[in-house]
Amino acid sequence: MTRIDAKFAELNAAGKKAFVTYVMAGDPDYDTSLEVVKGLPGAGVDIIELGLPFTDPMADGPTIQLAGQRALDGGMTLERTLQLAADFRKTDDTTPIVLMGYYNPIYNRGVDTFLADAKAAGIDGLIVVDLPPEEDEELCIPAQKAGLNFIRLATPTTDDARLPKVLQNTSGFVYYVSITGITGAAEAEAGDVGPEVARIKAATDLPIIVGFGINTPEKAEKIASVADGAVVGSAIVSQIASGKSTEEVLAFVKSLADGAHRG
Amino acid sequence: MADDLFNSFMNGPDEQGRFGIFGGRFVSETLMPLILSLEEEYNRAKDDPSFWAEMRDLWTHYVGRPSPLYHAERLSAELGGAKIYMKRDELNHTGAHKVNNVLGQILLARRMGKTRIIAETGAGQHGVATATVCAKFGLKCVVYMGAHDVKRQAPNVFRMRLLGAEVIPVTSGRGTLKDAMNDALRDWVTNVRDTFYCIGTAAGPHPYPAMVRDFQSVIGKEVRWQLAEQEGEGRLPDTVIAAIGGGSNAIGLFHPFLDDPSVKIIGVEAGGKGVDDRIQHCASLTGGRPGVLHGNRTYLLQDEDGQIQEGYSISAGLDYPGIGPEHSWLHDTGRAEYVSITDKEALEAFQVSCRTEGIIPALEPSHALAHVMKIAPDLPSDHIIVMNMCGRGDKDVYTVAKHLGFDMSDTEEGRTFEE
Ligand SMILES: Cc1ncc(COP(=O)(O)O)c(C=O)c1O
Numbered sequence: 001m002t003r004i005d006a007k008f009a010e011l012n013a014a015g016k017k018a019f020v021t022y023v024m025a026g027d028p029d030y031d032t033s034l035e036v037v038k039g040l041p042g043a044g045v046d047i048i049e050l051g052l053p054f055t056d057p058m059a060d061g062p063t064i065q066l067a068g069q070r071a072l073d074g075g076m077t078l079e080r081t082l083q084l085a086a087d088f089r090k091t092d093d094t095t096p097i098v099l100m101g102y103y104n105p106i107y108n109r110g111v112d113t114f115l116a117d118a119k120a121a122g123i124d125g126l127i128v129v130d131l132p133p134e135e136d137e138e139l140c141i142p143a144q145k146a147g148l149n150f151i152r153l154a155t156p157t158t159d160d161a162r163l164p165k166v167l168q169n170t171s172g173f174v175y176y177v178s179i180t181g182i183t184g185a186a187e188a189e190a191g192d193v194g195p196e197v198a199r200i201k202a203a204t205d206l207p208i209i210v211g212f213g214i215n216t217p218e219k220a221e222k223i224a225s226v227a228d229g230a231v232v233g234s235a236i237v238s239q240i241a242s243g244k245s246t247e248e249v250l251a252f253v254k255s256l257a258d259g260a261h262r263g
Numbered sequence: 264m265a266d267d268l269f270n271s272f273m274n275g276p277d278e279q280g281r282f283g284i285f286g287g288r289f290v291s292e293t294l295m296p297l298i299l300s301l302e303e304e305y306n307r308a309k310d311d312p313s314f315w316a317e318m319r320d321l322w323t324h325y326v327g328r329p330s331p332l333y334h335a336e337r338l339s340a341e342l343g344g345a346k347i348y349m350k351r352d353e354l355n356h357t358g359a360h361k362v363n364n365v366l367g368q369i370l371l372a373r374r375m376g377k378t379r380i381i382a383e384t385g386a387g388q389h390g391v392a393t394a395t396v397c398a399k400f401g402l403k404c405v406v407y408m409g410a411h412d413v414k415r416q417a418p419n420v421f422r423m424r425l426l427g428a429e430v431i432p433v434t435s436g437r438g439t440l441k442d443a444m445n446d447a448l449r450d451w452v453t454n455v456r457d458t459f460y461c462i463g464t465a466a467g468p469h470p471y472p473a474m475v476r477d478f479q480s481v482i483g484k485e486v487r488w489q490l491a492e493q494e495g496e497g498r499l500p501d502t503v504i505a506a507i508g509g510g511s512n513a514i515g516l517f518h519p520f521l522d523d524p525s526v527k528i529i530g531v532e533a534g535g536k537g538v539d540d541r542i543q544h545c546a547s548l549t550g551g552r553p554g555v556l557h558g559n560r561t562y563l564l565q566d567e568d569g570q571i572q573e574g575y576s577i578s579a580g581l582d583y584p585g586i587g588p589e590h591s592w593l594h595d596t597g598r599a600e601y602v603s604i605t606d607k608e609a610l611e612a613f614q615v616s617c618r619t620e621g622i623i624p625a626l627e628p629s630h631a632l633a634h635v636m637k638i639a640p641d642l643p644s645d646h647i648i649v650m651n652m653c654g655r656g657d658k659d660v661y662t663v664a665k666h667l668g669f670d671m672s673d674t675e676e677g678r679t680f681e682e
Contacts, residue, residue: 055571056441056556058448059291065435077568103289104555108569130555132295134279134288155293157455162296180293181453 003096003124004149004172007046008207008228018173018229019044019220019260020209021236021253022100024051024067025084026076028240033071036240037088039250041095044257047209048088049127049231052081052101059129061184063234066241078105078114082121089122098151098172100127103139111139115146125149125172133165140169153177154200163203173207174200175231178223181212184234188213194226217259224263232256272521272598275589280469280559283595285588288468290558293452298558302470304375309477314370318478321366325399326356328363328481332489332649337619345642347635348500349652350486350516353624359654360479360512361392365461367478369396372459379403379458383447385412385440385508386580386627387419388654389463394428404428407447410438412579419658437573440583444557464509465587468558472587479515486649487519494647502527502638505651506631507601508545508580510587512653521598530590531634533576534603545574546603547586548594561588577606577662578626580654608633610666613656625654626662 001009011018021040026033040048053071057064085097099118106114106128118126126143133140133152140150149172157180158166167174176197178188188210197208210223211231224230235256239249275282288298308314322328331351339347352360372380380402384390390406397404406423410432413420423430436442444467451460465475483503491498503520505513507530520526535544544550547562554563556571564572564584574582593599604612609626612633616624624632631650639648656663664671 053570055436056445058445058557059293059452061449062435069436072570079568102555104563104565104571105569107555107560108552108565108567129291130289130558132288132290132292134295153292155291157293157296159296166292177293180455182449185453 002147002149002172003094004047006094007096008173011046017224017260017263018046018207018209019257020047020049020211020229020231021045022049022051022231022233023236023240024053024064024071025081026053026071026074027067027237028070029074030076030080030084032246034084034087035246036249037084038091039246040253041092043250043253044261045095045253046229047096047098049098049100049233050081050085052078052099052105054102054105057102059182061182061234063184063237063241067237078109082117082123085123086121096124097122098125098127099123101129103128103130106139111142115143115148119146119148123148125151127151127153127175129153133168136169144169144171151175156180156196160199163200167204170206173209173228174204176200176208176210176227178210178212183212186213187219188223190222190226193223197227217255220256220259221263224260230260230263273518275592276469276473280473282589282592284553285561285591286469286472286559288558289555289560290468291452293455294448297451297455298468298470304371305470305474308371308374317370318367322363322481326362326366327354329485329489330354332486332493334493335620338615339639341619342636342639344644345639345646345648346644347639348490348647348649349622350482350649352482352512352651352653353622353628353655357388357392357395358657359388359392359625360482360515361389361463362395363481363515364463364475364478364511365389365392365396367474368459368461369400369402372402372461373400375459377457377459379405379454380461381405381407381447381450381458382461382463383407383440383443384463385409385443385583386578386658387412387416387423388580388658390428390430391419391422391426393461394423394426397428398426405450406430407433407443407450409440409443410434412440415662416579416658439573441571448557463511465511465514465589466509466557466559466561466585472559472589475511476514476518476589479511480518482512482515482651483517483519486516490647490649499523499526500649501525501646502529502648504529504531504631504635504648506531506581506627506653507586507590508583508627509585510590512651514587514589516649516651517599528593528599529634530599530601531630532601532603533574533578533581533630534605535575535577537605538603543575544603545576545582545584547584548590548601549603551584553591556585559588561585561591562594577609577666578630580625580627581630602634604630604633610663612636613663622652623656623660624652625656626659628653
């Protein structure tokens with residue numbers, strides 16, 4: 001049982017939806033980023049997605065692209081991203097951390113070394129955008145063996161015929177990408193999302209968390225009400241980008257968390 | 264190399280889209296169903312004689328194929344060694360080999376009922392070819408081009424606009440070819456229903472590397488029969504040489520010869536200011552290591568953290584930090600040899616071609632020619648080299664003028680095209 005499984009068991013028992021946030025590790029710098037991440041659980045965040053910076057984030061919109069660039073310009077690396085997770089773990093041993101990014105930095109490090117280091121740093125799961133089920137041998141299967149959850153994205157283009165393949169080696173939860181598009185782009189409509197979540201639910205017992213295009217407490221509430229939880233990324237990253245203080249950023253996160261938890 | 268090994272060189276990729284460890288399908292889930300349906304459609308088209316009949320008709324009447332195989336007599340004499348042939352793909356409609364592939368992909372897009380075509384472009388040649396074929400078929404065309412390249416390839420930007428394409432200058436990342444490819448992929452993820460992504464080189468997720476290779480292989484296939492016609496039945500080239508950006512003109516020339524062990528195969532990467540630790544080049548094979556980018560595993564320019572580095576070359580068509588996966592495999596298996604040529608050497612070759620043959624080459628094939636100039640003098644006169652003259656130099660005359668210290672800034676034409 002990973003921290004992710006434990007967290008969902010706890011939320012289930014309390015009848016609560018999950019609120020998940022994405023922030024880029026090292027944005028705008030290591031210390032500020034660590035401070036924000038440390039403050040997330042207190043602001044109501046149930047699961048932290050920690051962005052691993054990459055030069056070529058092909059599924060991300062401008063907001064997260066720029067966050068990655070700021071982090072890289074500040075000297076962020078895979079090693080320091082894992083260090084940030086380890087520093088967080090010194091004061092929080094229960095909030096799950098999902099590392100989210102692209103495959104090349106991981107492949108470059110060597111999958112086995114990476115998995116050992118990630119585990120030691122207190123990472124619980126991985127979302128690697130450019131590893132579809134067709135490439136499961138690369139990282140998904142080794143990660144599961146190493147005791148890390150491999151969380152897959154399901155999208156509006158994942159039809160019924162393909163869905164079992166996407167769910168096959170997924171663990172922890174399923175991340176439903178509510179739009180065809182990049183992060184921070186179009187808005188998701190709860191009316192469209194509900195039936196899609198139901199379709200996926202019929203094929204798996206895993207929790208379904210919905211993300212992309214959620215940027216207000218109201219939307220977080222609506223989406224969470226038709227799923228097992230909601231993810232907010234770009235809207236929070238924008239706050240960091242605009243130079244808001246950590247307190248202001250966390251106050252915004254709290255408002256989103258309250259929205260999602262009403263859902 | 265053992266004969267039995269040769270049997271396998273033309274069979275790639277496997278079911279997973281792999282050439283050895285290279286290639287694959289490293290894309291987001293949103294795109295995965297799209298590339299699977301593209302693969303299915305391509306496999307159907309490949310076995311459909313009517314598809315190839317349509318291609319052949321367009322190649323003949325629209326592109327002007329076959330392109331000539333030309334014995335560069337004065338160049339051969341000046342170098343005093345090997346007998347040099349140029350495969351004249353610079354004479355194609357739109358001025359480069361790019362159109363061979365674009366026609367194939369657009370015919371596929373039509374079969375799939377797609378109405379909106381997107382493309383990335385570096386030098387602008389692939390963008391121009393795509394805009395051209397879209398105009399011919401009345402399809403909407405959107406071309407992503409790095410903001411930096413928009414400036415240095417101004418004539419091609421204007422051409423694309425004349426042809427009715429929308430050119431989007433890309434400022435994300437560092438505003439270069441790889442960023443243009445990222446933005447094209449982002450467009451595709453957003454517009455999944457009506458859009459076809461027409462990739463300009465033999466890279467990207469499977470089936471692109473194989474599909475683009477198949478469309479470009481018309482180059483090597485023509486060379487086979489043309490050389491036999493000029494040199495006698497069964498005569499094969501001794502060496503084939505081509506420049507490599509992503510590797511599409513090169514694989515098009517090489518592929519039909521992979522199983523002929525007597526044919527030496529040489530790919531020429533852009534050495535920029537020289538291949539050393541500071542990345543001032545885009546020689547992915549000579550100066551990179553395997554990694555994953557833009558949907559495939561291949562040799563990449565990257566730092567120790569696995570972050571992708573920018574390539575540099577005088578030639579906008581070569582400065583891509585990766586290379587098609589089949590080349591990575593041909594490199595690792597030793598079937599092909601890969602070398603690099605500096606900006607300076609390419610500029611020299613550019614001028615030699617103008618002066619000895621009356622052919623103004625693009626800067627990309629000037630790299631291939633520069634390597635020909637290095638090796639030809641030491642080879643016997645019955646050694647036949649075929650180099651791919653894959654593009655003409657009209658687009659590059661401003662760049663070359665600048666490097667040669669010829670000031671064109673006062674002239675009307677010399678003005679750079681800026682937004
Ligand atoms: C004339 C010419 N040659 C070569 C290239 C490099 O591409 P590839 O390696 O795919 O042939 C380009 C790309 O723009 C080009 O315009």
